[in-house]
Amino acid sequence: MYNNRVVVYTSGTFDMFHSNHLKMIEYAKGLGDTLIVGVSTDELVCSYKRPPIIPFEERIAIIKALKYPDIVIPQRSLDHTEIVKKLNIDVFVVGDDWTGKYDYLKDLGVTVFYFPYGDGLSTTSIKKEIVERYDNIKGKIDNQPNPDIK
Numbered sequence: 755m756y757n758n759r760v761v762v763y764t765s766g767t768f769d770m771f772h773s774n775h776l777k778m779i780e781y782a783k784g785l786g787d788t789l790i791v792g793v794s795t796d797e798l799v800c801s802y803k804r805p806p807i808i809p810f811e812e813r814i815a816i817i818k819a820l821k822y823p824d825i826v827i828p829q830r831s832l833d834h835t836e837i838v839k840k841l842n843i844d845v846f847v848v849g850d851d852w853t854g855k856y857d858y859l860k861d862l863g864v865t866v867f868y869f870p871y872g873d874g875l876s877t878t879s880i881k882k883e884i885v886e887r888y889d890n891i892k893g894k895i896d897n898q899p900n901p902d903i904k
Contacts, residue, residue: 760786769806782847792829
């Protein structure tokens with residue numbers, strides 16, 4: 755808490771920004787007075803999964819354009835201990851695909867919420883759908899006979 759204001763922190767890659775990202779950020783804003791959103795850098799994301807489709811500079815610009823965050827910062831580590839201490843964070847919100855991962859923040863006096871992403875919509879599911887649709891279209895094209903050239 756800072757100046758009697760509850761400080762909330764949420765973070766993510768926010769690749770291929772979609773409605774579940776927006777719902778989590780909106781939810782986080784409702785839990786306190788000041789919302790800080792961390793956007794994972796490309797280097798951080800590449801340390802534990804495939805590179806994001808959307809470059810960091812564009813992802814952070816998208817989050818900054820939203821009405822909910824008060825502050826948007828780069829996130830350079832999955833260990834949030836230092837950021838919690840430096841920014842006086844009271845509440846931490848992250849998608850429930852990370853359930854349990856940030857329970858250690860409770861020892862620092864932080865309330866941790868694992869936001870339920872819901873069924874079906876995730877960056878991974880969007881990427882999968884794009885690939886499936888592409889493969890379907892490509893399969894139709896590849897099976898077309900070539901026209902006779904005279």
